[in-house]
Amino acid sequence: MIKAAYDFALLLFRPLLVHASEIDAAKVAPLVATLFAIADELNVKSDQKRGFNGSGDNQMRLHWLLNRVVQERFPIAEREAIYQGAMAGASLAWTVDFARRCYNYFAPRDDMRDRGEPIVGEAIAKEFVALALERLRGAANDGSLVGNQELASLIFAWRRFAGDNGVKEVRAWTESALSQPAFILALAEQMPSSSWSFGMEDRVQRQNIRVDTAAYKDLIDIPRLYARIEEELAAARLPPVSHCIH
Secondary structure, three states: OHHHHHHHHHHHHHHHHHOHHHOOHHHHHHHHHHHHHHHHHHOOHHHOOOHHHOOOOHHHHHHHHHHHHHHOOOOHHHHHHHHHHHHOOOOHHHHHHHHHHHHHOOOOOOOOOOOOOOOOOHHHHHHHHHHHHHHHHHHHHHOOOOOOOOHHHHHHHHHHHOHHHHHHHHHHHHHHHOOOHHHHHHHHHHOOEEEEEOOOOOOOOEEEEEOOHHHHOOOOOHHHHHHHHHHHHHHOOOOOOHHHOO
16 A cells, blocks of 8 residues: 555656646646645655655655646746645645745744745735644544654644644643553654764665654653553563663
8 A cells, every 4th residue: 555655656746747837727726736635645654755865755746846836837826826725625744734834934034044935925824824723633633633644743733833822732632642552652653763874884874763752841741651651562561662762
């Protein structure tokens, strides 16, 4: 199933990127709406960026495609109409990622550099952020957030989008979710981060994996998380691994 999604994505993106300027303008809106609806399915883990040789994942390729198909071809008013229609049926993680990208054009930069022409106007960018926040809350309430392959990044987006109340909202949800084995397993898979390096005499890249719980301390009760991991390991009769988490 994963390989099929990966192969389909390659077959889809390559010709679209090459022939983006040739796509009939009348067909752009339905094409974008379809891509937004299946974006999470296309973003398979087997296609994630790998080390120094990575060329981006399918989520990044979709952003590149939108640059070619929409941003480079339509004025902002038409772009807004295309994207508003597409966001109405967009998948969750993509809704969050695209809303973030649109709104980032209006966020101040430390270096004060111009971000260039925005994807949509500020009012629409704020509308997308509000939509993303609504969907995050809905997914938390109906239980589907736990099963999302981007759970870790989504709870950070929820915190940002919810503003001053973000930490309180997310922490209240994770307190309840910690009782679910599926939530513990999802965190165990998604919290570790990896980096790639070459040693002085290495001929191949080395993957370095670590878990930095400090980034999660405001959103998750870390001591309780440790305890729940040990409970799940004990239930599965596996050796404890709490010493591997930092």
